Amino acid sequence: MASRYIANTPAEQREMLRTIGASSIEDLLVKIPPKARLSRPLALPPALAEADLIRHMRALAAKNADADRYVCFQGAGSYDHYVPSPINHLISRGEFFTAYTPYQPEASQGTLRTIYEYQTMIAELTGMDVANASIYDGASSLAEAALMAHAVTERTEIVLARGVNPLYRRVVATYCDGPGIRLREVPAPEGVLDAEAAGTLVDKKTAALVVQSPNFYGCLEDVAAAAEIAHAAGALLVVVTDPVNLGVLEAPGRLGADIVVGEGQGLGVPMSFGGPNLGVFAAKAELVRRMPGRLVGATVDKEGHRGFVLTLQTREQHIRRAKATSNICTNVALCALMATIYMATLGKQGLQRVGELSAAKAHYAAEQLTKVPGVSLRFAQPFFKEFALRLPKSPASVVAKLAKQRILPGVPLKTYDRTLADCLLVAVTEQRTREEIDAYAAALAEAVRSPQRRHR
Amino acid sequence: MSAYDKLVFELSSPGRVGFSLPESDVPGKPLAELLPRKFLRGAAPALPEVSEFDVVRHYSRLSRMNYGLDTHFYPLGSCTMKYNPKINEDMARVPGFARLHPLTRPEDAQGALRLMHDLAGMLAEIAGMDAVSLQPAAGAQGEFAGVLMIRAYHASRGEKRTKVLIPDSAHGTNPASTAIAGYEVVEVKSLPNGEVDLDALTREVGPDVAAFMITVPNTLGMFEPRIMEITEICHAKGVQVYMDGANLNAILGITRPGDLGFDVCHFNLHKTFTTPHGGGGPGAGPVGIKAHLEPFLPAPVVVKDGDTYALDDKRPKSIGKLQAFWGNFGMLVRAYAYIRTMGADGLRSVSDNAVLNANYIMKRLEADYDVSVPGPCMHECVLSARRQKRQGVTATDIAKRLLDLGFYAPSTYFPLIVEEALMIEPTETESKETLDEFCDAMIQIAREAQQNPAIVTSAPVTTPVRRLDQTRAAREPNLRWSPTR
Numbered sequence: 001m002a003s004r005y006i007a008n009t010p011a012e013q014r015e016m017l018r019t020i021g022a023s024s025i026e027d028l029l030v031k032i033p034p035k036a037r038l039s040r041p042l043a044l045p046p047a048l049a050e051a052d053l054i055r056h057m058r059a060l061a062a063k064n065a066d067a068d069r070y071v072c073f074q075g076a077g078s079y080d081h082y083v084p085s086p087i088n089h090l091i092s093r094g095e096f097f098t099a100y101t102p103y104q105p106e107a108s109q110g111t112l113r114t115i116y117e118y119q120t121m122i123a124e125l126t127g128m129d130v131a132n133a134s135i136y137d138g139a140s141s142l143a144e145a146a147l148m149a150h151a152v153t154e155r156t157e158i159v160l161a162r163g164v165n166p167l168y169r170r171v172v173a174t175y176c177d178g179p180g181i182r183l184r185e186v187p188a189p190e191g192v193l194d195a196e197a198a199g200t201l202v203d204k205k206t207a208a209l210v211v212q213s214p215n216f217y218g219c220l221e222d223v224a225a226a227a228e229i230a231h232a233a234g235a236l237l238v239v240v241t242d243p244v245n246l247g248v249l250e251a252p253g254r255l256g257a258d259i260v261v262g263e264g265q266g267l268g269v270p271m272s273f274g275g276p277n278l279g280v281f282a283a284k285a286e287l288v289r290r291m292p293g294r295l296v297g298a299t300v301d302k303e304g305h306r307g308f309v310l311t312l313q314t315r316e317q318h319i320r321r322a323k324a325t326s327n328i329c330t331n332v333a334l335c336a337l338m339a340t341i342y343m344a345t346l347g348k349q350g351l352q353r354v355g356e357l358s359a360a361k362a363h364y365a366a367e368q369l370t371k372v373p374g375v376s377l378r379f380a381q382p383f384f385k386e387f388a389l390r391l392p393k394s395p396a397s398v399v400a401k402l403a404k405q406r407i408l409p410g411v412p413l414k415t416y417d418r419t420l421a422d423c424l425l426v427a428v429t430e431q432r433t434r435e436e437i438d439a440y441a442a443a444l445a446e447a448v449r450s451p452q453r454r455h456r
Numbered sequence: 457m458s459a460y461d462k463l464v465f466e467l468s469s470p471g472r473v474g475f476s477l478p479e480s481d482v483p484g485k486p487l488a489e490l491l492p493r494k495f496l497r498g499a500a501p502a503l504p505e506v507s508e509f510d511v512v513r514h515y516s517r518l519s520r521m522n523y524g525l526d527t528h529f530y531p532l533g534s535c536t537m538k539y540n541p542k543i544n545e546d547m548a549r550v551p552g553f554a555r556l557h558p559l560t561r562p563e564d565a566q567g568a569l570r571l572m573h574d575l576a577g578m579l580a581e582i583a584g585m586d587a588v589s590l591q592p593a594a595g596a597q598g599e600f601a602g603v604l605m606i607r608a609y610h611a612s613r614g615e616k617r618t619k620v621l622i623p624d625s626a627h628g629t630n631p632a633s634t635a636i637a638g639y640e641v642v643e644v645k646s647l648p649n650g651e652v653d654l655d656a657l658t659r660e661v662g663p664d665v666a667a668f669m670i671t672v673p674n675t676l677g678m679f680e681p682r683i684m685e686i687t688e689i690c691h692a693k694g695v696q697v698y699m700d701g702a703n704l705n706a707i708l709g710i711t712r713p714g715d716l717g718f719d720v721c722h723f724n725l726h727k728t729f730t731t732p733h734g735g736g737g738p739g740a741g742p743v744g745i746k747a748h749l750e751p752f753l754p755a756p757v758v759v760k761d762g763d764t765y766a767l768d769d770k771r772p773k774s775i776g777k778l779q780a781f782w783g784n785f786g787m788l789v790r791a792y793a794y795i796r797t798m799g800a801d802g803l804r805s806v807s808d809n810a811v812l813n814a815n816y817i818m819k820r821l822e823a824d825y826d827v828s829v830p831g832p833c834m835h836e837c838v839l840s841a842r843r844q845k846r847q848g849v850t851a852t853d854i855a856k857r858l859l860d861l862g863f864y865a866p867s868t869y870f871p872l873i874v875e876e877a878l879m880i881e882p883t884e885t886e887s888k889e890t891l892d893e894f895c896d897a898m899i900q901i902a903r904e905a906q907q908n909p910a911i912v913t914s915a916p917v918t919t920p921v922r923r924l925d926q927t928r929a930a931r932e933p934n935l936r937w938s939p940t941r
Contacts, residue, residue, distance in 0.1 A: 007887035047799030061552025063567030094526025110522035136593035139780035174776035178638030274558025274781025276738030299929035307921035317632035327632035334734030350475035364482035
């Protein structure tokens with residue numbers, strides 16, 4: 001049957017073949033050796049008409065506990081933040097959505113301008129001189145930062161704080177394997193960087209010290225102190241952060257960061273089961289020619305009008321090939337556009353409000369949840385919108401029980417750190433209401449109550 | 457085209473807001489009392505202060521300064537700019553997919569895991585591979601993962617191989633990804649017709665070579681006729697063969713990388729499988745492999761046990777993780793919807809029509825432009841503007857003139873082995889009328905180059921800006937807006 005995505009009719013095909021001078025499409029495939037040809041149709045499920053596809057997809061979607069039907073207190077690198085309505089409308093405009101990478105700048109000023117705005121806003125939030133057009137996600141951004149620090153300093157070790165998201169640390173390990181970069185880890189017995197241990201580990205072999213703030217456990221790190229440790233040894237300081245928090249939290253650039261990376265998903269990008277996300281990457285001006293990824297710069301056209309182009313491209317793979325600063329080509333431009341529209345919509349006041357509300361609700365939640373007998377905060381550190389709870393029952397069993405009440409209470413930490421097997425990582429954004437938090441506390445109390453006392 | 461020249465910062469008015477957030481409904485102290493001062497920002501970030509309507513109009517106007525596929529024919533070779541079906545967008549936005557947290561326990565994410573499992577299976581069938589990882593975020597990351605798996609495979613056999621062979625016609629990501637994976641890149645010269653030089657290859661493959669990485673069809677749009685000999689020559693020396701799947705749109709249901717002898721190949725879902733390019737991503741770059749590489753797949757792997765789906769992260773030989781979570785899931789939903797829409801016959805018809813359209817363009821333009829390699833071609837054709845260059849008109853000039861005539865440009869100066877290359881890929885989704893209009897425009901430009909080259913060399917004149925000063929942009933980098941500029 002004819003496909004709605006293919007325009008050529010049989011009559012048009014015949015006409016085109018006549019022009020070409022071929023008798024059939026098969027005649028055009030003559031260079032493929034017969035023994036290389038697939039002699040049967042592909043074994044794929046039958047084609048679905050649009051209405052059947054919708055039914056099928058909705059049935060699959062219905063098997064997922066999404067944040068519309070469930071109350072989400074999960075975080076650990078992906079958060080349920082407010083997404084203003086205009087974002088989806090604007091990014092869905094075909095002129096943005098179906099455009100290619102802006103290699104022809106005269107026909108791509110829309111995309112180029114939004115990237116320039118994005119770079120400006122990310123640089124402002126992070127307190128850095130320059131931001132790139134994006135990397136895939138927070139984890140791959142950090143991996144690129146590790147490779148860049150290695151290239152800039154010509155040193156062979158990266159020291160990572162244990163508070164850096166363990167999923168990110170795994171990605172760093174993947175990327176550092178080829179160049180043979182050694183990874184070392186600083187413990188965080190109290191939930192934050194052990195400064196003394198860091199001071200011992202960071203030395204003249206260290207390309208960079210990496211800290212995350214707020215870190216994986218939600219605790220705020222003393223970034224300025226980490227900067228002193230790194231810089232005293234001539235190493236770079238790489239800070240992992242969540243830019244949506246930077247309406248109220250101090251910009252890492254003002255605390256001594258040389259490279260700031262992070263996950264920008266909170267800036268208006270849907271959680272979408274973990275991707276696509278938005279890898280934020282910003283650095284000091286003197287490092288710009290070693291940065292990975294695309295950069296947009298302002299210039300003028302031949303009549304003197306302001307215009308924008310991809311620039312400093314001699315860093316990139318399509319020019320420098322094996323000697324490029326990174327292999328990245330396609331990045332996540334549309335997610336960067338979502339973030340640009342988000343940052344413009346929220347603006348100076350809105351991003352502050354998001355931070356204030358998230359912090360207030362997270363602290364209220366921590367207070368209510370720790371009123372449940374046997375439940376306590378795992379770390380006695382200042383936190384922002386996320387915290388580790390120690391539970392008297394297995395966190396996995398609590399997650400299973402609360403799922404029945406359509407509450408997603410958090411992320412069990414056992415998978416990431418065996419010493420935290422009794423802990424649940426709880427995130428609270430501005431999206432959560434007091435009612436939801438109170439319901440969570442009540443459900444948690446019920447779930448951890450000992451069985452003999454439970455009646456219902 | 458509109459002459460709009462604002463940046464969002466230039467619309468800012470102190471005190472204006474564009475957001476809607478509720479008052480706090482929880483009791484508690486203000487932030488300054490909750491957290492020590494040293495953690496707090498001294499001054500609010502200098503973000504714009506604009507209304508919601510300011511935002512909507514600004515970005516709507518900026519969008520009109522772009523050529524998108526929805527508005528313009530995009531004959532961009534090697535990029536497969538095919539129609540991005542709207543239903544796929546609707547499906548990716550269903551809350552059960554778009555609003556699903558990645559660390560939701562597998563029991564509560566069965567629909568998402570099943571979709572991933574089945575998509576991996578369908579891609580494996582399409583490519584003739586034994587397994588597929590959906591984790592790579594883009595083609596370049598798929599390449600990186602593939603090369604790392606090859607490296608892990610050789611290491612597991614106690615073999616130390618240090619080089620990867622790559623033809624001089626390859627995409628730039630091939631050598632870049634290979635270098636990051638820790639290999640020395642050895643460039644192999646292609647024959648003048650773009651095919652692999654089997655004698656040169658036979659000389660180069662040796663015990664120090666880990667892999668040979670090639671694009672099929674090649675970047676001149678030609679199927680490598682001796683491809684099965686090539687994979688045999690490599691395998692005889694223990695060399696793994698990697699296929700860059702950027703051009704997969706040419707061969708769906710016709711031939712399969714796995715059947716040609718490839719050990720690894722990646723897919724660009726944003727090319728062959730219609731996920732939108734988005735102005736430069738996000739894409740998705742799943743990587744397919746033969747069974748001997750399965751232990752090394754990126755972790756975790758989606759597995760099926762009876763009727764239950766799970767993420768298997770206990771894979772001691774895995775090359776590791778590539779991104780924090782499982783892959784660009786939103787793109788996977790779109791690609792899945794596309795494959796389920798097309799079915800086997802539909803996909804075969806995609807490649808048939810992509811090949812037909814490319815040959816039609818090549819035939820219609822062969823009198824006015826030099827053809828790099830005689831046809832038939834596969835899904836794209838590479839022309840050379842060397843004739844026009846003698847008239848003072850370069851491939852860049854032709855590209856810019858096309859913008860004035862209402863078309864996006866072909867890829868230019870790629871592949872590097874063709875002088876003044878114009879690489880044209882029409883895809884199967886364009887109609888004959890559009891192809892004819894484009895060919896008419898190309899023929900008009902060839903005439904202009906002969907008769908009045910200034911029209912071509914001064915283009916574009918209808919775009920929001922004219923040719924831009926690239927040198928100045930690189931010499932005096934201005935990478936962020938500031939009020940003083």
